[in-house]
Amino acid sequence: MSFMKKRSWAIASVLLCTALGGALLAGCSGSDDKSGSSGKTTITVTYRDDGAGEKGSLYRWLTEIAADYPNKEVEIKPAPIQASEGDYFAKIALALKSKDTAPDIVTEDTFILNSDASAGYLEPLDERLKEWEDWTNGSFIEAMKKGVTASDGKVYGVPYNTDSRGLWYNKQIFKQVGLPEEWTPKNWEEVLDAARTVKEKAPDIVPIWMNMGKATGEATSMQTYEMLLYGAGERLYDDASGKWIIQSQGILDALGFVETVNKEKLGPPLSKVLNGQAGNTASREYLPQGKLAISLDGSWITGNFLDSGASPWPEYKDVLGFAPMPTSQGQAPGSITLAGGWALSIPSNAKHKDEAWEFIKYALNKENSQRLVTASGNITVRADVAKDPGYTKMPFNEIATEYLQNAEFRPAQDKYPEVSTQIQTMVESVATGTSPADAAHKYAQDVTRIVGENGVIQK
Amino acid sequence: MNAKQRKIIYRIMPYAILTLIGICFVLPLLWVMVASVDTNAMQTLKLPRAVTADNYIEVITSRENQRAFLIGLIMSLGQAVLVVILALLAAYPLSRYQMKYKKSFMLTILFMTSLPITAVMVPVYQLFLSLKLYDQIFGVILFYVASSMPYGIWMLKNFMDSVPLDLEEAAWVDGASVFTGIRKVVAPLMVPGICTVAIFTFSGSWGNFFVPYILLQNPENFPASLKLYQFFGQYGMIEYGNLAAFSIMYAIPSIVLYILSQRFMSKGFGLQGGTKG
């Protein structure tokens, strides 16, 4: 009798509850309307939010310049992705894949820009750039354009900041152990000698910190290994032949430096340096607390010491020095740095490409890009900003920008992220006692496996 | 050693061993508890200079955190309720009817529970985009329900096997339908099992950060688990006090739920006959 009815009633009620619950929850999940209701064009800008939310420098910069944006028909909407740096790249790649989720403008790390470009996620900007005076009249530092050029030779983004790497050192400690307070090492041996002096005279202080673990990811590859490798006169990737260099004296030299630091116990304890927090431990604890003499790290670490930073340290301007990383034997060009940085790109799946481009031109003009780098403590990519007194008065800005003259970029290659993982494995194994020759041999095998027999070259 | 001494030792030994085990289990908890009431907490376990609720106040008063907790609760409770209802229905024929492929169905279900969620997340992400469920809290719940369904069915089927048939049959004689039988007779007798499944699914999704991390984009939609995960990432292990307070706050719902149903749990854990299918 009513048996069948009751049964379907029960099923229906379950479905109804499900649907109702869904509607309720959808209501409270906040609207995701991207197109705005007032007939205005909405330009969404996606960037990485490190958790600072509306206090973050990018968010504040974006809302400030958006308020002054002359074209009132366009509304600028921040669409941050809250994630760690590594996770951000994965989330961006997922978002760029689809028309539904792709923003109109996205901030891309130059590290991943090439991969995203060859995946077809990004719009080439060459045609548009040709028409933009700022780009063609030398306002942008020429070397910085390398970082946004993909392997197909096209430009996929407009850079807005960069960074350089070098040797941070604590002048107070240097004074205490009798080293010069204005320090410019000429070659690797002088760096090691300074570390040895610290170890001898102040045994409680860590002489030199380099990130050497897999857990620190790209920091190990770029701040440590590549700084050494390029300083030894070698490259990761041979542009002429289009192949990865898997065997060379330069690789052994770079690893030799890592080996020496660990063998002579000039570095931090391995338990501290081989975990994911190592970078923060060095810049936020050891350096400000005077427990570390020399740190091979990026120009941005001073951001930690600002009042708004993670580890405020007002005295850093006087206590710290920033020396260039010398080449291995002091050969030309004398010092070396690797440069990274971020760019604004337009996704291929963006809805309003023209409006997005107009906004990028406005956002990265001299005035606005200066506002951004000043607020975030980064280095500018514009030559005109670099000369501006408002910019140069920030501690270390001038010197960090100067190092960019010899700046090298990571290979704009698809396989770079994977090769980078192998670099980290190699460096960590040397740090934990494997001989450079063995570690390099394994690296050669692993890279060959990743890029294939035809993609590698020995020197 | 005479018999009496031996007897005493036999009596005391288990208490001593259990106490030792208890101490081992409680030690890791100490630090979080102490650090959560110390604004200057470090990684070292040390007595705080002053006990303060500042860390808790800071965590609780943040609107963002309140929102994250609320969303987490909606997700996990919603999931638990749906799983229990749907799994109860599905378990019924598996327990009561004779079906040809019952055993293989049960084993398939069991294996499905073992597939790492991380593995299927990318297809799920693409599916969500095409179904317009991306960045929807409800979508996350649906996925949670689907992924804990095998486990729910499996457990509830086993619980249902132990509910005697006579009572149900008596209800039918009185004119009750099958559904009324389930609702009025079977389900009340299975409260322990239902609680077990509900708690298990609740704590599973309450603790999961990876699924919402892939399926949600807007930080306003983030549940507590994802907030906590990011707490680790952003500040590293620096703001220990806040981190510890957040962790404890975050552990509370699971604990409360557990305490509420504790009297049902022990009985509910019988697995005898589990593989018979």
Place this chain on the structure above:
Amino acid sequence: MSSMAAEGYSRKRNSYSWLYFMLPSIAIMLVFFIYPVFLTFFYSFTNLALTGESARELKFVGFDNYLHMFKDPTVKISIWNTLIFLFGSAVIGQQVLGFFIALLMKHKNKTFRRVIGTIVLAGWVTPEIVCALCLYSFFGDEGTLNSIITSLGIPAVTWLYTVPMLTIILANIWHGTAFSMLVFQAALDDVPSEVEEAAVVDGASRWQVLTRIIIPYIKETFTTNMMLVTLQTLGVFGLIYAMTGGGPGTSTTTLPIFMYNQAFVNYQLGYGTAISLLLLLIGIVLSLFYTRSLK
């Protein structure tokens, strides 16, 4: 169930009525779980990538990902790590320790039972990521464990660096033992006390009572619990990821961690899915092994 009762049931249903009951759950599982699982299977034969050239078009690459896996030395290390982690934390840790605790607690003072039970359960109800935090700070260089042993005059050990596998195994034991404890408590309660008492009267030692009566009686619980715990342990990701990130080096890289790294750090989704299917295979083999050993 008895055939008599089954008859009673067949009167109440037509041959497809099971469908009504199972339709909602099967539908939701089909769409949101089984379909993605099949896609995963499919993707493991493709070059699917998150970014880079191969993200541009999906290509079928046959068994390349699987061949790649055989050549990849890290895969072997990960399998080995997974098995060690499984054996240490699931078999020895949760199963044996859980049974042991349940056994010791039998017939003990009620308050005492409750206190110890609650403490053990605290680890279980604590969410994974909080567990990771607790254990991370416990084993940290300046952590609780080192404070304790240095106060006893033993030099501090860098646990997470020196014996990382041990720390994650202990963490998982801390997190998971309560489940087995509850299961065994329920099972032990079912052992009829008359049988036990009869054996004691017949002069059986405690050991004999345990091995000849209790264990055979709850044999099936052992197998089922072992299977559940194994499958749960195989998939452990968050705990290890938050505590050690799979390091130092590859010393705590289990298959889920390795899979995550390939898929979301190296962006090779196709390869990542192939690895997760390997994990699934291990789960199936072990489960079959358990069910067989029961017979």
